[in-house]
Amino acid sequence: MTETVLVTGIGGFIAKHLTAQLLAAGYTVRGTVRSPSRAEEVRLAMLAHGLSTDRLSFITLDLERDAGWEDAVRDCRFVHHVAAPFPLVQPSDREALVPAARDGALRVLKAASGAERIMMTSSIAAMMYAPRAVSRFTFGPEDWSDPEWSPNTPYVVAKTRAEQAAWAYMDEIGRREALTAINPGLVLGPPLDAHWGTSLDVVSMLIQGKYPAVPPVAFPIVDVRDVAALHVKAMTAPVGGQRLLAAADTLSLSEMGQLLRTVLPQNAKRIPTQQLPLGLTRFLSLFDKSLATLKPDLGRYPVADSRLITELTGLSLRPAAEAVKAAALALSGKTHY
Numbered sequence: 001m002t003e004t005v006l007v008t009g010i011g012g013f014i015a016k017h018l019t020a021q022l023l024a025a026g027y028t029v030r031g032t033v034r035s036p037s038r039a040e041e042v043r044l045a046m047l048a049h050g051l052s053t054d055r056l057s058f059i060t061l062d063l064e065r066d067a068g069w070e071d072a073v074r075d076c077r078f079v080h081h082v083a084a085p086f087p088l089v090q091p092s093d094r095e096a097l098v099p100a101a102r103d104g105a106l107r108v109l110k111a112a113s114g115a116e117r118i119m120m121t122s123s124i125a126a127m128m129y130a131p132r133a134v135s136r137f138t139f140g141p142e143d144w145s146d147p148e149w150s151p152n153t154p155y156v157v158a159k160t161r162a163e164q165a166a167w168a169y170m171d172e173i174g175r176r177e178a179l180t181a182i183n184p185g186l187v188l189g190p191p192l193d194a195h196w197g198t199s200l201d202v203v204s205m206l207i208q209g210k211y212p213a214v215p216p217v218a219f220p221i222v223d224v225r226d227v228a229a230l231h232v233k234a235m236t237a238p239v240g241g242q243r244l245l246a247a248a249d250t251l252s253l254s255e256m257g258q259l260l261r262t263v264l265p266q267n268a269k270r271i272p273t274q275q276l277p278l279g280l281t282r283f284l285s286l287f288d289k290s291l292a293t294l295k296p297d298l299g300r301y302p303v304a305d306s307r308l309i310t311e312l313t314g315l316s317l318r319p320a321a322e323a324v325k326a327a328a329l330a331l332s333g334k335t336h337y
Contacts, residue, residue, distance in 0.1 A: 002028045003028065003078070004028045004076045005029055005078045005080065006072055006080065007019055008079075008080065009033075009084070010039075011041055011195070013197030013199065014121060015082040016192045016193070017192060020049055020228070021231075022232060023052070025232065031056070032058070033059075033061075034060065045192045045193040048192070049192060063104030064099075069107050069111035080118075084121065093154065094154045098158045101161070101162035102165045105166050109179070115178065116178070118179050118180070120179060122181045122182065124245065126145050126162075127145060127245065128143065128304075129152050129296045135299050136303065139245075139302060140245060140304075141308055147160050151296040153296060176240075176241045178240060179241065180244060183244065184227045184247065185247030186202065187221075188200065188203060188222075188320075189225055189326045190335065200327055203260070203327045203331060204331050206271055207328060209272060213274040214272050218252035219297070220250045221249070221324065222323065223318040224323070225318070233313040233314070237312055237314075247306055248320045249320045249321075250301060250302060251324065257273040259325070260324065264334075281298055
């Protein structure tokens with residue numbers, strides 16, 4: 001009998017890749033969905049990529065409700081908590097996303113308290129957003145974002161508080177080593193179907209030339225295939241109690257635009273590369289909700305120290321340019337999902 005693995009939010013961008021890799025490795029996968037329609041979407045995506053769905057099942061659950069989570073984790077040796085809200089436009093209340101993110105994570109952890117290992121998909125949002133004296137800086141697994149820092153968005157606050165609550169709970173029950181947090185950068189790369197996460201909207205907007213110029217922001221980038229592979233490796237590698245920072249090199253939106261012009265020369269004229277002045281961007285962010293989301297990133301160039309994951313798991317990350325290229329080709333129809 002194969003080992004059963006739970007994947008929460010199985011319909012998400014990362015979770016679909018994780019599910020594909022788990023099935024290919026011979027695991028039985030049970031996925032949580034909020035709507036039965038998402039189950040069929042995932043099933044079709046697996047079949048489209050030549051994977052049998054005989055060892056794939058679904059359970060309809062809500063992270064904001066207690067009911068059903070014990071049934072979901074029953075007989076699961078490993079649990080991947082991937083589900084999390086990531087709105088492109090942030091709510092006005094900076095604490096608005098905290099209850100769903102924090103309480104949802106705690107529901108999964110409490111139900112899965114007997115699992116051998118729990119992988120929680122956190123984010124660099126929980127690591128790199130704190131006051132800095134310089135615009136270019138390096139951050140690592142020991143760093144935490146400051147939820148009280150005024151520029152921080154509700155998403156940053158929620159991811160930070162949720163991960164902190166998770167570690168506090170595992171310390172409380174004496175099982176810190178059973179938890180591994182995986183903190184990806186901006187997740188790009190190829191989607192498995194036409195349903196992808198918010199992170200790919202960044203590439204989509206650049207390709208479509210929705211804005212004539214880009215704000216002065218930069219992000220450490222990671223390929224979705226590597227994020228999924230790290231989740232799989234974390235199940236058995238000596239990473240219990242660790243925060244695994246998964247991000248390759250950093251690209252600014254201007255640098256991404258320049259790269260995309262070479263990947264999609266037919267779109268080159270409309271892909272923006274010019275960078276807006278910092279002061280003007282800050283002023284415009286007072287009126288533009290999508291720019292307001294970037295407030296804590298304005299004028300900063302963060303560099304991720306992800307050496308730990310290679311040391312502990314042997315995984316080497318693809319360059320950021322490869323993740324950007326793969327995303328662009330898929331979104332433009334140059335490659336199949």
